[in-house]
Amino acid sequence: MTEVTANASADVRGASDLAVCMEGVNKWYAEFHALKDINLSVNRGERIVICGPSGSGKSTLIRCINQLEVIQKGRIVVDGHDLTAGGKNVDIIRQETGMVFQSFNLFPHMTVLENCTLAPMKVRGKSKAEAETTARQYLERVRIPEQAAKYPAQLSGGQQQRVAIARALCMNPKIMLFDEPTSALDPEMVKEVLDTMIDLANEGMTMLCVTHEMGFARQVADRVIFMDRGEIVEIGTPDEFFGNPKHERTRNFLGQIS
Amino acid sequence: MTEVTANASADVRGASDLAVCMEGVNKWYAEFHALKDINLSVNRGERIVICGPSGSGKSTLIRCINQLEVIQKGRIVVDGHDLTAGGKNVDIIRQETGMVFQSFNLFPHMTVLENCTLAPMKVRGKSKAEAETTARQYLERVRIPEQAAKYPAQLSGGQQQRVAIARALCMNPKIMLFDEPTSALDPEMVKEVLDTMIDLANEGMTMLCVTHEMGFARQVADRVIFMDRGEIVEIGTPDEFFGNPKHERTRNFLGQIS
Amino acid sequence: MIRPFGWNEFLIIVMAAQWTIALSAIAFAGGGVGGLLIALARVCDIRPLRLASLAFIRVFQGTPLLMQLFLVFFGMNILGLAINPWIAAAIALTLHASAFLGEIWRGCIDAVPPGQREASTALGLRYYNRMRYIILPQAARIAVAPTVGFLVQLIKGTSLAAIIGFTELTRQGQIINNATFSPFMVFGTVAAIYFVLCWPLSLLAQRMENKFSRATQR
C-alpha cells in the first residue's frame, strides 16, 4: 500500500490534505444532465451526509468518486490522486475507497468469509491466512463473527449489510462511501447497521453517506449536503442545515421526509 | 352488488355488525406455525393498524382475510360472509375487500386507466364507459387524474402506490387491506401515500393496515395491534399503545423502530 | 435381396450411436470453448468485437447446420485444402455450437445482477478476477439448464453430419431401411436410441433448473 501511494505521488498537489476534491464536475447520461457543476471538498476524517429527492443525483455523485461512473467534465482528486487523469489512478482509488450499496451486493456464491477475503487476496495479494485474520477482525467489529461460514442468503438484511461494510473495510480503505445503506432494510434492522456506522465514524474514518436517516445525520455528520436536480443546493453543519435551512427547496424536502 | 349480498344473506349472523371477525384462527406453512389462535373483531368503519417484527405474521393475518392464504383452523367472517364455509363466499369477499400491497403489483402492460377498469369490467360486468368514469373519479381522489394514460413504469413509486389504491377503490370495497403500503417508497413519497390513506380513513372506510409509520398510527388508528411470532401480543388504542405499552416485547420493538 | 429386420440389424443401428456420441462430444467441447469466447466478446466494452461476435451469431444461427457442414467439408477440399471429415465436422459443429452457446451464455452473464459487477469493481477487482470469481461462477449456475437443453438439440443435430460421410445413427437407420424396407421398426429403433441418449440429459436440465429456481426464490 505504501509503495502504491509513493508511485503515484507525482500528482499529489496542494490538495493532498483533502480526502476528496471535486471541481466543476459535470456528468451526462446521454442527453440527461445528471450532475451540474459540482464543487465539493472533503477533508480527511470528515463525515458528510448527502440527502435529496429521488433522482437528484446523489448516487451518481458518490459513484463518480470511485469511477463507477465516468464524468464528462471537471476534475476529481481523491486522496491526492487525480482520477480524471485516468490510467492507474483509477485502480488505486478503487482500492482506497470502500463502497456499501443499498442492495448489499454480497456475492451469493461465496461464504461471508470468502466475500471478505477475495479482494484482499486478489487485489492486494495477501495470503489466505492473513486475509482471513483481517476479515475475522472486521467481522468481529461489525458484531457478526459467528456468521463467517454462512452464505449471504442465510442472513437477515441487517446482517448482510454489516457483512458488506466489513467486506469494504477489509481493503483498509481511506474513505468509505455509503449509498443509502439502510433503505432496503426492515425497520428493526436499520438500527444495527446505523450503530455500526456510528462506531466507524467515531474512529475517524472519512465517510460520504447518502441517507435519509436524519437522526444519523444529526448525530455524526460534520456537514450535510442537500442535492436537487443534479445540483448541490445547500451545504452546512447539521445545526445550520436542520435548524435554519436557507433554501425553500431544502425546507420543503425536510418537511416531507420527517 | 346488492343482489350478491342478498344471495349470501344465509350466513349473516349476529356478527353482521362486524366488518371482520376472526375466531381461533390458526395457520401453518407446512410445519411452521404462522398464526396462533388469533381472535380479532373489527367493527364497521374501524381503522386498525398492525405492527410487529419481520416474520411475525402480519402479512399472513391480513392475507387470510381475503383468502390469499387458506387457514387450517378457526373461523373468519367478513362482512357477514363466513369464509371458512368456502365456495361462493370467497368470490364475494374478494370483491368486497380491496387490497394494497407493499410492492404495488400494478399490471405493467396496462395503462393506469386499464389497471383500474379491468376488474370492474370483468368481475362486475360494468361497461367500459361506466368503468372508466368511476376510475377517473378515484384517480381524481388520489390526486393523479392526469396520469390515466401512462404505464406504471412511467410513474414514481408514490404515484404507483396511489394508482394501486385507486384500483382497489374502483371495486367499491367495503373493507380496505393495506400491507406495508409505504415501505417500498422513497422517503419523500411516503407522505403523499399516507395523505391519501388519511383521506380515506376520514371518509369512514373500514381499514386494516400493516405499517411501521407510527405517526400515521397515532393520527388515524382506532386500535393498534402488535404481533410477534404469530400471536397478537398487544392490542389497544394508540394512546394506550404508545403511551403505556403493557408488554416487554412491545416496548422493545417500539424502542427499536423509532 | 430384401432382408428382414432382425437382431443383427438392430445391433448395427445401436453401434452407430457411437458416432453420434463422438460427434456430439466434439461439438460440445469445441462449442464450449468457442461459445465462451463469443459470449465474452458479446459483453465486452470493445464495440467492434461486440459487433463481430453478433454477426458471427447471426450467420451461424441463421443458416442450416447441413449447409455449414457441406460448405466446410467440400468447400475446403475444392479450395485445395484437403481436410478429413472429422476435422470438417469438428469445425462446422464448433462454429454452430459456439454461436448457440455464445448467445445462451451471454444471456446468463447479463442475468447476473449489475450490482455484482459494481460491487466487485468497487473493491478494486479488475476484469479477469471479476469474471473469474464473481460473474462467471454466478452465470454458470443459471447456464446449466439451458446448456444441457441445447446439448440435446445438438445430439439430434449431429445426424446432419451424414452429408459429409458419417454413418451415424440416423444415416445408419436410412441405410438399413433401404436394405430391409421396414421403416417403422428401423425408425422406431432410431427414435428409441435418441430418446435413451437425450432423456437423461433433459431430466438433468430440469433438475438443475428446479434447483436453481429454488435457490434464488428464498
Place this chain on the structure above:
Amino acid sequence: AQTVESIKSAGTVKIGMMVDFPPFGIMNESNQPDGYDADVAKLLAKELGVEVQIVPVTGPNRIPYLQSNQVDLLVASLGITEERAKTVDFSKPYAGISIGVFGASDTEVSKPEDLSGKTIGVARASTQDTAVTKVAPQDAKIQRFDDDASAVQALLSGQVELIGVSNVVATQIEQAAPGRFDQKLELSQQVQGIAVRKGSAELLEAVNAFIAKAKESGELTAIHEKWLGSPLPDFVTEAK
C-alpha cells in the same frame, strides 16, 4: 484431372458408391458395402492392379465427393444424362434399369394419359423422376421423396397411388406385399455409367476398356445374375 498413373502409385483406388440403393448398393449383414456396384468396383480395382477403398456416398453428396477429390471415381448408379454430362464425364454404360409405373392391382392405368389426376411417387431427381415427369399429363401430381425406400413406403401406406420405380425395386415390392401391386406402364430404359472428374480422359479410357473387357468376358453378366437374377440387359450391352 486424375490419372491411372497416380492411382497406381497410390496403390489404392477410392471409389464412391451408394449404400442405400438396393440391389446396386447396400450394406450387407456384416455392415459392409455390397451389391452390384460394389462388385463392379472391386473388379475395376483388380483390373487396375490396386487395392479398392469403397467410400459410401449419398445422393446429394456423391458429386461433391468426386469434385473435391475425395474419391477417384464413382460407381454410384449414376444415370447418364446430357445435363449431368456437363459436370462429370461418364464412361460407357456398365448397368441399366428399366423404369416402370407401379400401382395397386385395381388401379386402372394402361397408357400415360391415364396418369391424369393420379398421385405418383418417385425418388427425387432420379431417372424415374425424369421419366415419369416426361410422360405424365399436366394434372398428374408427382411427389418426390428422398429415396426409393420412402417412395415405396408411400405406396404401401397409401400416400400415393402409383410410383415410378425401376424393375429392380419392383421385385422388392413384390416381396414385401405379394400380389397387391403390379406394373402399369413401362416407361424407359436408363443406362448407368461410371463417372470421373471432367478432363480425366486417360482414366476414362482405362475405365471404358475395363467395361468392354468385363462385358466381353461375361464377368459383368455374372455379377448381374448374382444381384439382379438376370443377365445384363441387351440395352446395356448394345449401348455405344
Place this chain on the structure above:
Amino acid sequence: MYDFNFAPVVASFDQLLLGAWLTIRLSCAAMLLGLIVSIVCAWGKTSGPAPARFVINAYIEIIRNTPFLVQIFFIFFGLPSLGLRLSPNGAALLALVVNFGAYGTEIIRAGIESIQKGQVEAGTALGLSKLQIFRYVVMKPALRTVYPSLTSQFIYLMLTSSVVSVISADDLAAAGNDLQSATFASFEVYIIITLMYLAMSIGFSAIFAAIDRMAFKYPLSR
C-alpha cells in the same frame, strides 16, 4: 481448381424462390398454430389437473428427445394406418406444429413462472377468476419475457423445416436438391440456398423486432 458456374442455378432461380415461399408459409403457419398449442399446454402444465400435466409432460419429453426426421416420418407414413391421410404439406405442417408446440410450451411455461407472484395475487384480490388472471394479467408479460427465446426457436424451426423434403414437401431444401441432382452443380446450389436461408432468418429477425415494438410497447420498470 473448381470452376464455379452459377448459370444453371440462375436459370432455375424461380424454382428456388417457389421453394423458399413454401418454407416461409409452412414455418409461419406452424409458428402461429404452434404458439396456440404452446399457450394451451403451458397453461395446462402450470395450472391444469394432474392427468393433463402428465400427458403434456409426456408429449414434451417425447418430442424434445427424438429427431424431427423421425417425427415427420411417423406422421406421414404412420398416421395413414390410423386412418388419417395427410398431404405432404399437411403432414409437414402438422409435424412442425407438434415439434414447435413442445419447445414453445417449455419456453412459455418459463415465462409464466417468471411472473411475480404478486401479479397473480393482485388479480386474485381484485376478484378475477383464474382464467381471467391468466388471460389478462399473466399472458402478455409472460410472452414478453420469453419473446427472444420464442423467436430464436422459430428461426430454428424454419431451418429445421428443411427436413420436410423427405416426405416430398416442396420446400426450399427440396427445390435445392432437385436442382442439384438435375444439374450436378452442387456447390453453386448449396451456396445459393445457404444465402437464401440466411436472408430469410435475417428478414424474420427484423420482422420479429418490429412486432416486438408494436405488441410490447409498454415500458419496463427500471
